[in-house]
Amino acid sequence: MSIDVKMIVNGKPVRRSVEPGTLLVHFIRxxxxxxxxxxxxxxxxxxxxxxxxxxxxxxxxxxxxxxxxDCSVLTIEGVAGGEELHLLQTAFLQCHGLQCGYCTPGMIMTALDIIGENSNPSREEIAEGLDGNLCRCTGYHNIVDAIELGARMMRQGGGSV
Amino acid sequence: MYVHDFIYHRAGSVEEAVRLMGEAEEGRYLAGGQTLVQTMKQKLAMSSDVIDLGGIAELRKISAQGDTVQIGSMIRHAEVAQTPLVLERIPGLAGLAAGIGDRQVRNMGTLGGSVANSDPAADYPAAVLGLDAVVVTDSREIEAGDFFVDLYETALEEGELIVAIRFRVPMRSAYYKFRHPASSFAMVGAFVAQFPDGFRVAVTGARPTVFRWQAAEAALQAVASPEAVAQLDTDGIEDILSDMHCDETYRRRLMPVAVRRALDAMNAPDKETD
Incomplete structure (x- = not known):
């Protein structure tokens, strides 16, 4: 029996009729x-x-x-401002914070949460904050660098999501 | 992975949730879903009806009453970790919540969900027992000492719903766990609390369910120092868990160390313990 699910995704109201067991990730994708x-x-x-x-x-x-x-959902597609990358995305680019890039959308979303809670996180706080995100390429160093730089750019540039 | 089909209900009140559960063939409450959704994906949990508690406002309150702090069952771990009232009155509980799972789990997982699931390696049961808490359900109040029965088994009756947990405010308290590096669950975790009428020590991760370690309580009562517990033996304690990550001998060894480190953290709350 399908159910009606509605939410705001990246600022736009969406509504779909789905199976009750539909995971949010399948709904989004x-x-x-x-x-x-x-x-x-x-x-x-x-x-x-x-x-x-x-x-x-x-x-x-x-x-x-x-x-x-009825919640508001932000995915990686909603992070950039149109064609212009978010400051945190720019920082990932500058620091070579990705190799294959598969984990990157999750890393960015988690990093935004870390920075949202503390605009000036230490490297230890960043590493601890990424506890739930795995990267099999980079060894994390450049990811931590990127988040550190991104946080700094956001503090200075006032970039926000 | 996909979840099997079921009838989804979104309850608007505790009364409605309990009624829906009573009417269901084989119903299940859905709190944050951080365990349940994964077990549904693995087909380990199959239910005819899922009753989502996410829309029930009365389960999302935190309040102080006398020497207790009552936390609604749908309060997320991150909220327990960050709510000023909890940080002020029971920092040991806020600290425990800040170390559950990972950031994403803490943003979704709930107090009631964790306590009802009663995973042997979960953190919250140690605080519930260590802080002499009362589990408030839709129909009664259950003392923490009577609540945790066995592996994934609690005193909850069929369809009974946890509304809140009422924690007793201690003079001081702290939690220390040997964190499994992959899952963040406790291989052994100890919650130590000091009340005017004595110490309570609750240990999780070591046996099929959380338990009070009376010998450690007595030792601390006599001499409230880390040395008092460092040499405690665990000989009289049975049913110690053993698995590929941590065998029985090692778990026994970790128990007094976890208590000592919790005590260290309690004595110097601003210092990192490891």
Whole structure:
């Protein structure tokens, strides 16, 4: 029996009729075609599916779409301002904060949550904050560099999401 | 992975949730879903009806009453970690919540969900037992000492719903866990609390369910120093868990160390303990 699910995604109201067991990540990817949110492990380990719900980062493979009824969801597609990259994305580019890039959308969404909580996080706080995100390429150093730089650019440039 | 089909309900009140559960063939409450959704994906949990508690405002309150702090069952871990009232009155509980799972789990997982699930390696049960809490359900109040029964088993009756947990405010308290590096669950975790009438020590991760370690409580009561617990033996304690990450001998060894480090953290709350 399908249910009606509605939410705001990247500022736009969306409404779909889906099976009750539809995961949020499948709702985002399959129903809305926003494939920037990735499925890495599908078991809540890797964080590639991280999105923001009402301003807090969560793993979209670990919740039902129905659970975010009427909530506001931000995915990686909503982070940049049109063609212009968000400052944090620019920092990932500058610091070579990615290799294959598969984990990057989740890293960015989690980093925004870390910076949202503390605009000047230490390297230790960044590393601890990334506890739920796995990267199999970089060894994390450049990711931490990128978040540190991104936080600095956001403090100076006033870039916000 | 995909979740099997079920009938989804979004309850608007505790009364409605309990009624829906009563009417369901095989119902299940959905709190934050940080365990349940994964187990549904693995087909380990199959239910005819899922009753989502996410829309029930009365489960999302935090309040202080006398020497207690009552936290609604749908309060997320990150909220317990960051709410000024909790930080002020029971910093040991806020600290425990700040170390559960990872950032994403803390933003979604709930107090009631964790306590009802009663995972043997979960953190919250140690605080519930260590802080002499009362589990408030839709129909009654259950003392923490009577609540945790066995592996994933609690005193909750079929369909009974946790509304809130009422924690007793201690003079001081702290939690220390040997964190499993992959899952963040406790291999062994100890919650130590000091009340005017004595110490309470609750240990999680070591046995099928959380338990009070009376010998450690007595030792601290006699001499409230880290040395008092450092040499405690665990000989009288049975059913210690053993797995590939941490065998029984090692878990026994970790128990007094976890208590000592919790005590260290309690004595010097601003210092990092490791």
């Amino acid at each position: 399959n129903e809305l075609g926003l494939t920037g949110t990735h499925v890495g492990c599908d078991t809540a380990q890797c964080g590639a599916c991280s999105v923001s719900v009402d301003g807090r980062v969560i793993k979209s493979c670990s919740i039902l779409a129905a659970q975010v009824q």
